[in-house]
Amino acid sequence: xxxxxxxxxxxxxxxxxxxxxxxxxxxxxxxxxxxxxxxxxxxxxxxxxxxxxxxxxxxxxxxxxxxxxxxxxxxxxxxxxxxxxxxxxxxxxxxxxxxxxxxxxxxxxxxx
Amino acid sequence: xxxxxxxxxxxxxxxxxxxxxxxxxxxxxxxxxxxxxxxxxxxxxxxxxxxxxxxxxxxxxxxxxxxxxxxxxxxxxxxxxxxxxxxxxxxxxxxxxxxxxxxxxxxxxxxxxxx
Numbered sequence: 001x002x003x004x005x006x007x008x009x010x011x012x013x014x015x016x017x018x019x020x021x022x023x024x025x026x027x028x029x030x031x032x033x034x035x036x037x038x039x040x041x042x043x044x045x046x047x048x049x050x051x052x053x054x055x056x057x058x059x060x061x062x063x064x065x066x067x068x069x070x071x072x073x074x075x076x077x078x079x080x081x082x083x084x085x086x087x088x089x090x091x092x093x094x095x096x097x098x099x100x101x102x103x104x105x106x107x108x109x110x111x112x
Numbered sequence: 113x114x115x116x117x118x119x120x121x122x123x124x125x126x127x128x129x130x131x132x133x134x135x136x137x138x139x140x141x142x143x144x145x146x147x148x149x150x151x152x153x154x155x156x157x158x159x160x161x162x163x164x165x166x167x168x169x170x171x172x173x174x175x176x177x178x179x180x181x182x183x184x185x186x187x188x189x190x191x192x193x194x195x196x197x198x199x200x201x202x203x204x205x206x207x208x209x210x211x212x213x214x215x216x217x218x219x220x221x222x223x224x225x226x227x
Binding site: 031033035040041042043044045048050088090098099100101102103104105107 | 116118144146148153154155156157158161203205207209210213214215216217218219220221223
């Protein structure tokens with residue numbers, strides 16, 4: 001059972017479209033990160049959110065942390081082919097466990 | 113930012129042999145490192161937490177005797193896959209807490225293929 005469920009699992013869109021990826025859990029996280037991973041490489045950190053209700057913007061990417069710190073979303077505006085990749089949410093649980101728990105992943109493909 | 117270097121990037125070995133993967137923190141000291149495994153088109157699954165100067169903590173279902181972890185210094189953790197079999201073929205990634213941010217930094221991963 002995946003502690004962090006991401007949806008959708010796969011998304012194929014045209015350049016210029018908007019999209020939202022969701023990351024949901026029944027557990028509380030003290031912080032949550034979003035990563036992007038290219039094939040054959042390690043994940044690269046995009047953002048960290050730590051406060052319930054927090055919204056962070058990174059150019060065309062908007063990240064939101066749920067009020068109860070159990071869920072998060074990533075919204076991409078005007079997607080570009082360079083956004084193609086595997087997007088992973090990952091969190092540090094509120095139990096004191098230090099390791100990251102990863103979501104199931106969303107594979108995004110942006111067609112030119 | 114914090115940098116973690118992982119070697120080798122890829123390795124092919126024969127069934128029954130052992131393979132060592134190194135993970136080094138280049139610009140910071142890491143008392144704890146994490147080892148993940150990733151199968152094709154899947155997410156990362158935590159295998160174990162490596163602690164400097166003490167035994168690693170393994171996740172449920174991960175064989176301690178097969179995946180030997182050593183964290184002998186504050187900048188180096190190693191994962192040795194012993195008596196490798198084809199089902200051990202996977203992408204292995206190490207990670208450490210980034211001391212300069214709230215996030216974690218990851219190595220570039222090691223693609224292990226056992227033939």
